[in-house]
Amino acid sequence: MSSNTAVDGGDDERPPRVVALGGGHGLHASLSALRQVTTDVTAIVTVADDGGSSGRLRQELGVLPPGDLRMALAALCGDDEWGHTWSEVLQHRFRSEGDLHGHAVGNLLIVALWELLGDSVAGLDWVGQLLGAHGRVLPMSSVPLEIVAEVQGSDPERPQEMRTVRGQVACASTGGSVRSISLVPESPPASTQALKAVREADWVVFGPGSWFTSVLPHLLVPELAEALVSTRARRLVTLNLSPQLGETDHFRPETYLEVLREHAPKLGVDVVLADHEAVEEATLLDRVVRDLGGVLELDDLSRVDGTPRHDTERLAAAFERILSK
Structure with a gap:
């Protein structure tokens, strides 16, 4: 698929306007694929x-x-x-x-x-x-932010004990299981250009990426969260290929969606994209997706060498098929 390929968007005169949310390697994978599908892509990045x-x-x-x-x-x-x-x-x-x-x-x-x-x-x-x-x-915000996580079981001898962890690096590398996150400052200002991009988008793409430290923080910026809930854009969630040690250790595919709903109960989802091999119980995942108002799309998305990373060409093909509908 060449970088000049573009699928039709909201009308036949322009490519689809796509906004991708996240950070780090997950967003890099998503953008590398999306730029092959549309010439109008905006990344809104965690800070x-x-x-x-x-x-x-x-x-x-x-x-x-x-x-x-x-x-x-x-x-x-x-x-x-x-x-x-x-x-x-x-x-x-x-x-x-x-x-x-x-x-x-x-x-x-x-x-x-x-x-x-x-x-x-x-x-x-x-x-x-x-x-x-x-x-x-x-x-995503005009000021630098700090992530604060509530972590369970960081002490193996006290598996039910909760403690607070501050900072993105500490949250991503915690020895326990992250249960929820918040931001400091609590109600940070959103980037005005980011708000405009979300409101004018045809599609908004969440993930893949570090769920608690790259994807969910966007939903804790009040103005941005409101724009993501109220936008006319369709919402696509791309699930990770494997859990991330510490941050999402032992997560099943449906767990990502359950955590998303807990942090943004008003957010609807139109499509959830997952890799065939990463889904053990498609019926269960499909039920959770339908509860969010969406449809499940399964495809071959991982690299052929077996590493748990998205293949750019495969992901681009899946995006093109979904965005064309």
Whole structure:
């Protein structure tokens, strides 16, 4: 499937407007596939990362953590030499004994533009233009956020005990099971451009990705949550291929949807996309999907080498089939 392929959207004059929500590797996979299906894709990215290069820049400069935003931009680079080269530049990390060690070039470029322009969205748009990105990348909030998780069983000797864990890295690597999350500040401001994109979209895509730290945080930003509930867009949920140790350890496919409903009870779902091999009881999953108002679509989505990662071409084919309906 070429990057020029596009399916019909709300009318026959334009491609479908698709908004993809998430962060990290999951959103990267989704965007890499979506840009093959439509020329109008917007990524709305979580801004709660507090680890690595992003965490250091956030702490030192007080900026939004740029890492997940950088990965989204890299995913939208074209398949030509220009796109491949800039994607590699953006993702390149310095290796040294000094202060630059571990910093990604793209993180530094994004933060430099933020400082020069004084506008996070404008800075990302400039990077997108430089890369020739096939879409737009927006932060979900205009301020950096902290994820707070309620975790059960982090102490093996007290499996029922709950404790509070703060920070995205700590939540993602917890030894217990995450039961719920909240954000600090509690009611953060949403990006106005993100709200506009959701309201004008034909499709909104949730996942795949780290469920508690990349997908669900969007639903805890009040203005963004309201826009996601009230938008006329159809909503597609792409399920993960396997549980994530700690964060979603022992999750079954239907568990992701049950947790989604717990955090956003008013959110309806139109389509849930899952991999054949990752679903043991399709009847049970189908029942949960129908309870949310949606239909279940099963397909072959994983890489042929057996690793639990989405194959870009397979995911793109599934997206094209669903978005064409």
